[in-house]
Each structure stands twice: as structure tokens, then as C-alpha cells.
Amino acid sequence: MTINSQAHSAVAHLFGRRGPPETGRQKEKMAIGWHRSQSLASAGLGLHVLLCSSLLLNAVFIAHQFLGASPPATPERLGDGLSWALQAAKEAEDVAAVDCSGHGSVFLDGVTGEDGRPGCECNSCFSGPDCSVRIPNCAADGQGGDPLFLEPYWKRHAAASAVVFSGWHRLSYITTDGHFKSVELDRQIRQLHRAVGNAVVDDKYLVFGTGSTHLINALVYALSPEGNAASPPASVVATVPYFAMYKSQTVMFDGREYRWDGTTAAWANNNSSRNPTRGFIEFVTSPNNPDSTLHEPILAGSSATTRTTGLT
Structure with a gap:
């Protein structure tokens, strides 16, 4: 009995009362578990830093938008209190002033170049950035018709023919008094034909089309x-x-x-x-x-x- 007690004490002292000695496989598992816990801790810390950074950036943007941003500029006014129409009028006059050698024009809705501005659109038989290059052996189409010959007339009457209207102009399908066409346009068309004398317009209907x-x-x-x-x-x-x-x-x-x-x-x-x-x-x-x-x-x-x- 004495020997057994002494042996038990020696074994307990040898193992430090922590169980049997660890094998190599057990040590490997413990090392893997420790590294995994360290990785999870690092990932959690990274997500925490990312979240805090995102919240901070959003706070900065919101503060700049609502607190630091300057109020929108008041449109310049001209004459009888014009404001929003000025920009449209300026853009129209800017493109009208571009010289296309007399063989083309620039339009606000034209194709823009590398500078972001619309360029010259050349008439038939002309090309080049400013429409100054005549295309050789270019034949005229005698069967076609193009009202470009009227362009000089309208340029001479630019102020009388210019029209500026808002983007929300007559958005409804219905116009004055429940009509489906402009009453003023109807009146002007009839007045024009009466003046020229080329059509009977009284007690007649107007049928609209994109050209006759x-x-x-x-x-x-x-x-x-x-x-x-x-x-x-x-x-x-x-x-x-x-x-x-x-x-x-x-x-x-x-x-x-x-x-x-x-x-x-x-x-x-x-x-x-x-x-x-x-x-x-x-x-x-x-x-x-x-x-x-x-x-x-x-x-x-x-x-x-x-x-x-x-x-x-």
C-alpha cells in the first residue's frame, strides 16, 4: 500500500495534475486553434475599423453638403426680370455665331466633339471641321428638295423668328378649351393662308403632318x-x-x-x-x-x- 501511494504521488507530481502528457498531434491541433482564434480576432478588428471609417466619411460628406456647401448661385437677370431663359438664349447665340464657311451650321443638339461642344454639320458636297473642303465630283440630287435655300432669309430675321420656351411647355395632351392642338397655331395657319390666298381655310379642318x-x-x-x-x-x-x-x-x-x-x-x-x-x-x-x-x-x-x- 505504501508503494502504491508513493507511486501515485510520483505520477501526480510528474504530470502536474493536468492529465497525461500531450502527444505531437494534440500540440498541432492546439497550435492551429490558437492561430485561428488570432485570425478571427484580426478580421473582427479590420471590420470594426472599416465600419468606423465608413461612418466617419459619411458624417463628413453630410456636414459638407448641408453645412459647408455654398447656396446655389442666383441666375443673372436681364431686362424685365429674365433669369432661366438667359442660359438657353446664350447657348443658342453661341452656336449660331460659329462660322462653318457658309456651308454648314452648328446646332445645340448636334454631335459633340472632344471638347464637349457640338461641331459644324456640313451641307451636301462639303466636309471638314469648318465645312471648307469641297467634295470633288459631288452631284446635286434633282429629285430631292431641301429648304436650306431659305436659311439666309431666316438669319436676316433672327430676332423675329427666335422662339424660347420652357421645358414644361404644354406637357399635357390637351390645350386651350380642351382642344388637342394649339388654338393660336390654328389661328396663325389660317391667317397665313388667307394672306397668301393659296388655300380655302374657312369652315375647314386642319390636319397636321410632318410635311405635306x-x-x-x-x-x-x-x-x-x-x-x-x-x-x-x-x-x-x-x-x-x-x-x-x-x-x-x-x-x-x-x-x-x-x-x-x-x-x-x-x-x-x-x-x-x-x-x-x-x-x-x-x-x-x-x-x-x-x-x-x-x-x-x-x-x-x-x-x-x-x-x-x-x-x-
Whole structure:
């Protein structure tokens, strides 16, 4: 018994009362656990620092925005208290003053260059940054039409023709008194035609389109008889020189109601034009496109069924 007690005391003293001695694998596991706990502690500290930095930066930005930022500049005023319109007017005059060698223009909605500003848009047969380079062997399109020839007139009347309006101008689909078009625009169009004398506007409706080209065939169809055997198709004619679109659109949409039948000269002395059962739709454009002459109906008369329309 004495020996066993002494042996037990020796073993307890040897192991320091902490259990059996650790093996190499146990030491390795303890080392891994210690490193893992150190890594987690470092990661937690990093996240804490990042969070504090983010909060600090947000506080600085908020303080700068609401406390340190200067109030917005008051727009410069001119004349009768103008303010927001000044910037738009200045930008319009700046681009209008750019010289494109007389063969192009700069527009506010043009393609911007490397400097962030819109550049010259050249007319046909010209190129280069300022439209000063003439393109060799460039042919004019005799079938087309472009109102650029009116540009000098509008430049001479820049002040009278300039229009500035707000970005919220007539956002509603409905205008004055529940109308779907501008009452003032309607009045001005009728006044213009009365002054020129090229269209009857009283007790008539105005139909809007992006140019008369989009309305030509609608007019032909509306003026045509019913497409049946009892009502032969109307003959669509025009006086030379006429806008090429009159013929091309009529031919393209050719139907039972109408057909292209050439020029008025071919029918003026033709007995068929005096047939009361034959209907004609004569394009009378006054001032004429393209020679600007004032035209009158050629096939008009009591013996002819002539439908005439005036287009500008």
C-alpha cells in the first residue's frame, strides 16, 4: 500500500495534475486553434475599423453638403426680370455665331466633339471641321428638295423668328378649351393662308403632318370615289414641273379608287376630260414646288369632274 501511494504521488507530481502528457498531434491541433482564434480576432478588428471609417466619411460628406456647401448661385437677370431663359438664349447665340464657311451650321443638339461642344454639320458636297473642303465630283440630287435655300432669309430675321420656351411647355395632351392642338397655331395657319390666298381655310379642318408628303396620299384617297364597277378610279394628274412625290406615292399606293394618269397637258384638250363620268384629282400647288410659280387649275370646268387641292 505504501508503494502504491508513493507511486501515485510520483505520477501526480510528474504530470502536474493536468492529465497525461500531450502527444505531437494534440500540440498541432492546439497550435492551429490558437492561430485561428488570432485570425478571427484580426478580421473582427479590420471590420470594426472599416465600419468606423465608413461612418466617419459619411458624417463628413453630410456636414459638407448641408453645412459647408455654398447656396446655389442666383441666375443673372436681364431686362424685365429674365433669369432661366438667359442660359438657353446664350447657348443658342453661341452656336449660331460659329462660322462653318457658309456651308454648314452648328446646332445645340448636334454631335459633340472632344471638347464637349457640338461641331459644324456640313451641307451636301462639303466636309471638314469648318465645312471648307469641297467634295470633288459631288452631284446635286434633282429629285430631292431641301429648304436650306431659305436659311439666309431666316438669319436676316433672327430676332423675329427666335422662339424660347420652357421645358414644361404644354406637357399635357390637351390645350386651350380642351382642344388637342394649339388654338393660336390654328389661328396663325389660317391667317397665313388667307394672306397668301393659296388655300380655302374657312369652315375647314386642319390636319397636321410632318410635311405635306405624309398627307398627300390621304388627300388622294379621301377625294377618290368608291372603288367599284359603277365608279371608275379617279385620274390623278399634275402640271409640269411638279413634285416627284405626287407620282411616286400615287403609283406605290395604287388601288381601285385612283390611278396616276400623267400631266394636265395630256388631258387639257382631250375629250375624255370632258366626260362627266370621269373624275380627276389635280394637284395644284401654289406657290409651286419647285419653281415657286402661282398655279391655277387646268382641268377646271363645268363638263369635267375635277377635284383640286392646294398644297404648300
